[in-house]
Amino acid sequence: MQKSTVWTIVIVVILVVLGIILLSLPGQEGPEQAGPEEGVGEEIVLPEEGLDLEGAEEPVAEGEPVQEALKDAETVVPEGSLVSDKGEVLTSSGEIVNNEALPGSPDAPKQSRSLAEGEVPKDAVTLNITAGGFEPNEFTVKANSVVTLSATSGDRTHVFKFDDPGLQGVAIGIAGGETRAITFKAPSSGDYTFFCDVPGHRGRGETGVMHVK
Ligand SMILES: [Cu+2]
Numbered sequence: 522m523q524k525s526t527v528w529t530i531v532i533v534v535i536l537v538v539l540g541i542i543l544l545s546l547p548g549q550e551g552p553e554q555a556g557p558e559e560g561v562g563e564e565i566v567l568p569e570e571g572l573d574l575e576g577a578e579e580p581v582a583e584g585e586p587v588q589e590a591l592k593d594a595e596t597v598v599p600e601g602s603l604v605s606d607k608g609e610v611l612t613s614s615g616e617i618v619n620n621e622a623l624p625g626s627p628d629a630p631k632q633s634r635s636l637a638e639g640e641v642p643k644d645a646v647t648l649n650i651t652a653g654g655f656e657p658n659e660f661t662v663k664a665n666s667v668v669t670l671s672a673t674s675g676d677r678t679h680v681f682k683f684d685d686p687g688l689q690g691v692a693i694g695i696a697g698g699e700t701r702a703i704t705f706k707a708p709s710s711g712d713y714t715f716f717c718d719v720p721g722h723r724g725r726g727e728t729g730v731m732h733v734k
Pocket residue numbers: 650651678679680717718719722727
């Protein structure tokens with residue numbers, strides 16, 4: 522029993538030493554051989570694959586809400602901004618419009634094409650502009666509601682604009698005799714001055730006030 526125990530210990534020690542020698546030899550020759558055998562490479566590759574998959578899914582998930590928003594969106598006036606069924610005014614790419622954006626830029630509310638009589642929605646706010654000023658020169662809308670504003674020129678070219686920089690994107694340019702409209706989301710409550718931006722027109726009285734309540 523004692524002899525066999527000694528031999529067992531000797532054999533185990535020899536095997537361990539041989540194992541250590543065998544393991545250390547490929548390591549000295551090059552890491553390329555040792556790596557795959559030990560499975561070290563696999564452990565690193567697996568988490569990387571997992572991350573790649575997560576990364577690929579993110580852009581798809583971001584694109585879906587935009588398409589979803591456009592699905593039920595409709596224009597109130599021809600070639601104007603889209604309005605979603607949730608009451609948001611949207612750009613052609615499905616983003617919520619920015620009233621502060623430069624007039625005519627993709628992020629700003631979009632004015633309609635020239636409208637024929639009967640194309641102005643019945644619930645629109647309608648303004649007539651002439652050298653004598655705006656008629657009416659004040660109107661009231663509900664805060665954060667979707668508003669369609671229509672402007673008609675009774676004589677020559679006019680440009681409807683708001684004073685507040687936060688509403689600079691809400692602008693309408695009309696030639697003589699023309700009617701155009703714009704759909705936008707009303708701001709928070711307050712009084713907002715509007716005017717005609719054609720040089721000299723504001724000074725002769727082409728101004729008014731939008732009351733938001
Ligand atoms: Cu004017």
